[in-house]
Amino acid sequence: MADEDVEIVIPDGDVILVVGPTNQESCRKIQVSATTLAAISPMFKTLFGPHFREGRQVRNASSPVEIPLPDDDYLATLRLCRMAHMNSDDLGMRLSAEELLSLATTVEKYCCVPPLQLPCSALLQAWCTHNSSGTVTQKELWSVASASYLLSCPHTFDTITSRLVTHTWGKFDFAFTDRLPSCVTGKGWLAPPAELHFSSTETFADSLT
DSSP: OOGGGEEESSTTOSEEEEESSTTSTTOEEEEEOHHHHHHHOHHHHHHTSTTSHHHHSOOBTTBOEEEEETTSOHHHHHHHHHHHTTOOGGGGSOOOHHHHHHHHHHHHHTTOHHHHHHHHHHHHHHHHHHTSSSOOOHHHHHHHHHHHHHTTOHHHHHHHHHHHHHSOOSSOOGGGGGGSOHHHHOTTOSSOOGGGOSSOSSOHHHHTO
16 A cells, blocks of 8 residues: 555654555555554553554654554544544534444544543534434434444433434334444443443433333
Protein backbone atom coordinates (compact mmCIF):
# COMPACT_ATOMS: atom_id res chain seq x y z
CA MET A 1 0.00 0.00 0.00
CA ALA A 2 1.41 3.35 -1.01
CA ASP A 3 2.18 6.06 1.52
CA GLU A 4 -0.42 8.34 -0.05
CA ASP A 5 -3.09 5.83 0.99
CA VAL A 6 -2.42 6.55 4.66
CA GLU A 7 -5.01 8.76 6.36
CA ILE A 8 -2.96 11.15 8.48
CA VAL A 9 -4.81 12.09 11.66
CA ILE A 10 -1.67 13.68 13.10
CA PRO A 11 1.45 14.31 10.95
CA ASP A 12 3.99 13.31 13.59
CA GLY A 13 2.13 10.17 14.62
CA ASP A 14 4.34 7.26 15.64
CA VAL A 15 1.81 4.51 14.92
CA ILE A 16 -0.06 3.44 11.79
CA LEU A 17 -3.22 1.43 12.40
CA VAL A 18 -3.86 -1.06 9.60
CA VAL A 19 -7.63 -1.49 9.71
CA GLY A 20 -9.45 -4.30 7.96
CA PRO A 21 -8.71 -7.87 6.86
CA THR A 22 -4.99 -8.57 6.68
CA ASN A 23 -3.44 -9.04 3.22
CA GLN A 24 -6.49 -7.68 1.45
CA GLU A 25 -6.88 -4.58 -0.68
CA SER A 26 -9.76 -3.45 1.52
CA CYS A 27 -7.52 -2.72 4.51
CA ARG A 28 -6.77 0.96 5.17
CA LYS A 29 -4.12 2.81 7.18
CA ILE A 30 -4.44 5.57 9.76
CA GLN A 31 -1.48 7.47 11.22
CA VAL A 32 -2.00 8.38 14.88
CA SER A 33 -0.18 9.16 18.11
CA ALA A 34 0.23 6.17 20.42
CA THR A 35 0.40 8.48 23.43
CA THR A 36 -2.90 10.14 22.56
CA LEU A 37 -4.79 6.89 22.04
CA ALA A 38 -3.26 5.31 25.14
CA ALA A 39 -4.42 8.30 27.19
CA ILE A 40 -8.09 7.69 26.37
CA SER A 41 -8.17 3.90 26.02
CA PRO A 42 -6.80 1.20 28.34
CA MET A 43 -7.06 -1.21 25.42
CA PHE A 44 -4.73 0.88 23.27
CA LYS A 45 -2.48 1.50 26.27
CA THR A 46 -2.03 -2.25 26.66
CA LEU A 47 -1.61 -2.78 22.91
CA PHE A 48 1.14 -0.17 22.77
CA GLY A 49 2.79 -1.49 25.94
CA PRO A 50 5.71 -3.87 26.51
CA HIS A 51 3.58 -7.03 26.58
CA PHE A 52 2.92 -6.92 22.84
CA ARG A 53 5.49 -7.19 20.06
CA GLU A 54 4.31 -3.95 18.44
CA GLY A 55 4.64 -2.13 21.73
CA ARG A 56 8.25 -3.19 22.17
CA GLN A 57 9.32 -1.82 18.80
CA VAL A 58 11.06 1.53 18.61
CA ARG A 59 8.62 3.97 17.06
CA ASN A 60 8.75 7.61 16.03
CA ALA A 61 7.27 9.93 13.43
CA SER A 62 9.90 9.08 10.82
CA SER A 63 9.48 5.35 11.35
CA PRO A 64 5.96 4.64 12.65
CA VAL A 65 5.05 1.12 13.74
CA GLU A 66 2.20 -0.62 11.93
CA ILE A 67 -0.40 -2.29 14.14
CA PRO A 68 -3.05 -4.51 12.50
CA LEU A 69 -6.69 -4.21 13.53
CA PRO A 70 -8.22 -6.82 11.20
CA ASP A 71 -11.63 -7.00 12.86
CA ASP A 72 -12.41 -3.28 13.03
CA ASP A 73 -14.44 -1.01 10.78
CA TYR A 74 -12.28 1.58 9.04
CA LEU A 75 -14.59 4.60 9.15
CA ALA A 76 -15.57 3.99 12.77
CA THR A 77 -11.92 3.61 13.77
CA LEU A 78 -10.96 6.74 11.84
CA ARG A 79 -13.69 8.74 13.57
CA LEU A 80 -12.59 7.45 16.97
CA CYS A 81 -9.02 8.49 16.22
CA ARG A 82 -10.05 11.94 15.01
CA MET A 83 -12.08 12.57 18.16
CA ALA A 84 -9.21 11.36 20.34
CA HIS A 85 -6.88 13.82 18.61
CA MET A 86 -9.38 16.70 19.06
CA ASN A 87 -10.24 16.80 15.36
CA SER A 88 -13.85 17.96 15.01
CA ASP A 89 -14.28 17.31 11.26
CA ASP A 90 -16.80 14.52 11.84
CA LEU A 91 -19.02 16.67 14.06
CA GLY A 92 -20.19 18.57 11.00
CA MET A 93 -21.25 15.37 9.27
CA ARG A 94 -24.65 13.71 9.41
CA LEU A 95 -23.98 10.06 10.15
CA SER A 96 -26.44 7.32 9.29
CA ALA A 97 -27.94 5.08 11.96
CA GLU A 98 -25.67 2.27 10.79
CA GLU A 99 -22.59 4.49 11.05
CA LEU A 100 -23.57 5.62 14.54
CA LEU A 101 -23.90 2.03 15.72
CA SER A 102 -20.56 1.09 14.17
CA LEU A 103 -18.89 4.06 15.88
CA ALA A 104 -20.50 3.24 19.22
CA THR A 105 -19.46 -0.41 18.98
CA THR A 106 -15.86 0.59 18.26
CA VAL A 107 -15.72 3.21 21.02
CA GLU A 108 -17.17 0.73 23.52
CA LYS A 109 -14.80 -2.01 22.35
CA TYR A 110 -11.76 0.13 23.13
CA CYS A 111 -13.22 1.23 26.49
CA CYS A 112 -13.11 4.94 25.71
CA VAL A 113 -16.75 5.92 26.17
CA PRO A 114 -16.20 8.54 28.93
CA PRO A 115 -13.55 10.65 27.13
CA LEU A 116 -15.43 10.55 23.81
CA GLN A 117 -18.95 10.80 25.18
CA LEU A 118 -19.42 14.50 24.40
CA PRO A 119 -18.65 14.39 20.65
CA CYS A 120 -20.48 11.08 20.26
CA SER A 121 -23.50 12.50 22.06
CA ALA A 122 -23.48 15.47 19.67
CA LEU A 123 -23.59 13.11 16.68
CA LEU A 124 -26.48 11.15 18.20
CA GLN A 125 -28.41 14.31 18.97
CA ALA A 126 -27.84 15.58 15.44
CA TRP A 127 -29.39 12.38 14.08
CA CYS A 128 -32.39 12.71 16.39
CA THR A 129 -32.92 16.35 15.40
CA HIS A 130 -32.67 15.65 11.67
CA ASN A 131 -34.99 12.64 11.93
CA SER A 132 -37.47 14.11 14.41
CA SER A 133 -40.18 14.04 11.76
CA GLY A 134 -40.75 11.82 8.80
CA THR A 135 -40.41 8.10 8.42
CA VAL A 136 -37.55 6.11 9.86
CA THR A 137 -37.34 2.35 9.88
CA GLN A 138 -37.36 0.08 12.90
CA LYS A 139 -33.85 -0.96 11.94
CA GLU A 140 -32.65 2.64 12.13
CA LEU A 141 -34.31 3.18 15.50
CA TRP A 142 -32.83 -0.04 16.87
CA SER A 143 -29.39 1.01 15.65
CA VAL A 144 -29.51 4.49 17.20
CA ALA A 145 -31.03 3.22 20.45
CA SER A 146 -28.26 0.63 20.66
CA ALA A 147 -25.62 3.26 19.94
CA SER A 148 -27.07 5.47 22.68
CA TYR A 149 -27.01 2.55 25.09
CA LEU A 150 -23.40 1.66 24.32
CA LEU A 151 -22.31 5.30 24.61
CA SER A 152 -24.20 5.85 27.89
CA CYS A 153 -26.33 8.66 26.46
CA PRO A 154 -29.58 8.31 28.44
CA HIS A 155 -31.39 11.30 26.92
CA THR A 156 -31.01 10.02 23.36
CA PHE A 157 -31.74 6.47 24.50
CA ASP A 158 -34.99 7.64 26.11
CA THR A 159 -35.97 9.61 23.01
CA ILE A 160 -35.38 6.77 20.57
CA THR A 161 -36.86 3.96 22.66
CA SER A 162 -39.96 6.11 23.19
CA ARG A 163 -40.27 6.39 19.42
CA LEU A 164 -39.86 2.64 19.10
CA VAL A 165 -42.75 2.13 21.48
CA THR A 166 -45.07 4.82 20.13
CA HIS A 167 -44.38 4.39 16.42
CA THR A 168 -44.45 0.60 16.21
CA TRP A 169 -47.69 -1.17 15.41
CA GLY A 170 -48.04 -4.80 16.38
CA LYS A 171 -44.96 -6.65 17.54
CA PHE A 172 -41.36 -5.50 17.49
CA ASP A 173 -39.28 -6.98 14.71
CA PHE A 174 -36.54 -8.58 16.81
CA ALA A 175 -34.84 -9.90 13.67
CA PHE A 176 -32.82 -6.68 13.76
CA THR A 177 -31.39 -7.58 17.17
CA ASP A 178 -29.40 -10.48 15.73
CA ARG A 179 -26.79 -8.02 14.45
CA LEU A 180 -26.63 -5.96 17.65
CA PRO A 181 -23.77 -6.32 20.16
CA SER A 182 -24.41 -8.97 22.80
CA CYS A 183 -23.96 -6.43 25.59
CA VAL A 184 -27.05 -4.67 24.22
CA THR A 185 -29.30 -7.69 23.78
CA GLY A 186 -27.94 -9.69 26.71
CA LYS A 187 -27.39 -12.76 24.52
CA GLY A 188 -24.36 -14.76 25.60
CA TRP A 189 -23.67 -12.50 28.59
CA LEU A 190 -24.37 -13.02 32.26
CA ALA A 191 -25.06 -9.30 32.45
CA PRO A 192 -24.18 -6.14 30.53
CA PRO A 193 -21.48 -3.90 32.08
CA ALA A 194 -22.88 -2.09 35.10
CA GLU A 195 -21.94 1.34 33.81
CA LEU A 196 -24.21 0.93 30.80
CA HIS A 197 -27.36 0.73 32.92
CA PHE A 198 -29.44 3.86 33.22
CA SER A 199 -32.32 3.15 35.58
CA SER A 200 -32.85 -0.58 35.37
CA THR A 201 -30.91 -3.81 35.52
CA GLU A 202 -32.93 -5.24 32.65
CA THR A 203 -31.24 -5.64 29.31
CA PHE A 204 -32.14 -3.36 26.45
CA ALA A 205 -34.20 -5.96 24.60
CA ASP A 206 -36.08 -6.99 27.74
CA SER A 207 -36.96 -3.39 28.52
CA LEU A 208 -38.82 -3.09 25.22
CA THR A 209 -40.93 -6.24 25.47
